[in-house]
Amino acid sequence: MAKAKKLTKGQARRIRANQAKKLRNKAEEVQWQDEELGAPEQGIVISRFGQHADIENGEGNTFRCNIRRGVDSLVCGDKVMFRQGKSSEHTVSGVIEAVHERSSALSRPDVYDGLKPVAANISQIIIVTTVLPAFNPDIIDRYIVACVQTGIKPVILMNKADLIDEDLAEIVEEQLDIYRAIGYQVLYASSESGDGIKELRAQLVDETSIFVGQSGVGKSTLVNTLMPELGLVTKQVSENSGLGQHTTTVARLYHFEQGGDLIDSPGIREFGLWHLSPEQVADGFIEFDDYLGTCKFRDCKHVSDPGCALIAAVESGEIHPERFASFQRIVESLSSNTLTTRFKN
Ligand SMILES: Nc1nc2c(ncn2[C@@H]2O[C@H](COP(=O)(O)OP(=O)(O)OP(=O)(O)O)[C@@H](O)[C@H]2O)c(=O)[nH]1
Numbered sequence: 633m634a635k636a637k638k639l640t641k642g643q644a645r646r647i648r649a650n651q652a653k654k655l656r657n658k659a660e661e662v663q664w665q666d667e668e669l670g671a672p673e674q675g676i677v678i679s680r681f682g683q684h685a686d687i688e689n690g691e692g693n694t695f696r697c698n699i700r701r702g703v704d705s706l707v708c709g710d711k712v713m714f715r716q717g718k719s720s721e722h723t724v725s726g727v728i729e730a731v732h733e734r735s736s737a738l739s740r741p742d743v744y745d746g747l748k749p750v751a752a753n754i755s756q757i758i759i760v761t762t763v764l765p766a767f768n769p770d771i772i773d774r775y776i777v778a779c780v781q782t783g784i785k786p787v788i789l790m791n792k793a794d795l796i797d798e799d800l801a802e803i804v805e806e807q808l809d810i811y812r813a814i815g816y817q818v819l820y821a822s823s824e825s826g827d828g829i830k831e832l833r834a835q836l837v838d839e840t841s842i843f844v845g846q847s848g849v850g851k852s853t854l855v856n857t858l859m860p861e862l863g864l865v866t867k868q869v870s871e872n873s874g875l876g877q878h879t880t881t882v883a884r885l886y887h888f889e890q891g892g893d894l895i896d897s898p899g900i901r902e903f904g905l906w907h908l909s910p911e912q913v914a915d916g917f918i919e920f921d922d923y924l925g926t927c928k929f930r931d932c933k934h935v936s937d938p939g940c941a942l943i944a945a946v947e948s949g950e951i952h953p954e955r956f957a958s959f960q961r962i963v964e965s966l967s968s969n970t971l972t973t974r975f976k977n
């Protein structure tokens with residue numbers, strides 16, 4: 633076992649503050665009487681902790697609420713009907729009565745529950761990529777597959793645009809053109825130079841977005857650029873996680889100043905990088921749609937099978953060879969199960 637380290641005063645203080653917070657976060661289970669509650673109103677789940685959730689109403693006020701029995705699988709981003717509690721005796725200030733149907737849901741595999749929802753009503757996934765770490769089309773394609781699975785619109789963001797010099801620009805454009813040709817939207821941005829930030833902000837208005845992408849592509853820096861007021865929170869979170877706290881795993885909804893919402897957590901950022909079936913991967917390459925099911929053999933693996941309609945479409949230039957190669961690499965990696973670990977680096 634590792635030798636126990638002596639804590640600095642700052643660390644000890646943070647641990648105490650965290651323990652106090654945990655106590656506060658412990659839901660008080662209130663048996664609300666009808667007369668103790670206000671009229672039903674609309675709200676949105678800012679975050680969910682165990683048996684309670686923080687709900688924001690139309691006026692922008694937040695209420696820590698109990699969840700009525702029967703209201704299940706409530707997650708960040710869910711739209712709810714709730715009632716404010718009139719009494720100030722309780723540490724909770726309302727109760728959630730019902731959840732509206734979701735327009736989309738992100739789920740992650742759970743050892744106990746199969747697929748477990750983690751966030752709801754997301755309207756766009758910003759797939760952040762860059763040139764340092766090196767541009768990786770397999771990861772982008774993998775995220776796009778996840779977008780197709782969930783029915784959420786992807787937007788590809790070429791980040792750290794300040795690092796793209798003249799020599800690189802042409803190669804980068806060539807890569808991005810592959811996605812534009814399929815119909816995907818592509819943006820450039822740089823937190824460093826500020827280029828493209830205005831356009832990115834405009835893209836976020838009226839949407840509920842998440843940022844996904846490989847480690848080091850600049851997601852945290854972007855979030856800090858877009859929401860400087862969060863800077864402190866991010867810092868605190870990383871300090872806590874350094875002490876082995878797991879306060880960062882809960883998905884949380886934030887508002888952009890110019891409009892639009894962001895749902896974020898480390899788990900959310902890794903969304904979509906888990907196991908898929910080869911069929912799901914094929915469905916996620918939408919330019920394959922017209923050809924799937926038309927191969928000579930019904931169980932065609934689209935590798936080197938004779939009469940493969942996908943291979944024919946690549947040869948005739950209708951499917952881009954790089955996308956097809958990426959499809960094959962992803963499918964191949966599913967069996968060796970190396971992809972997830974590779975993506976985690
Ligand atoms: N040149 C340049 N560097 C950037 C830019 N944005 C971020 N970086 C740097 O890229 C590195 C990684 O940035 P992060 O924001 O931590 O990346 P991340 O995607 O959040 O990484 P994880 O937290 O590991 O998922 C840091 O050293 C940043 O300073 C940019 O626009 N231009």
Ligand SMILES: [Zn+2]
Nearest residue numbers: 927932934940
């Ligand atoms: Zn085939």
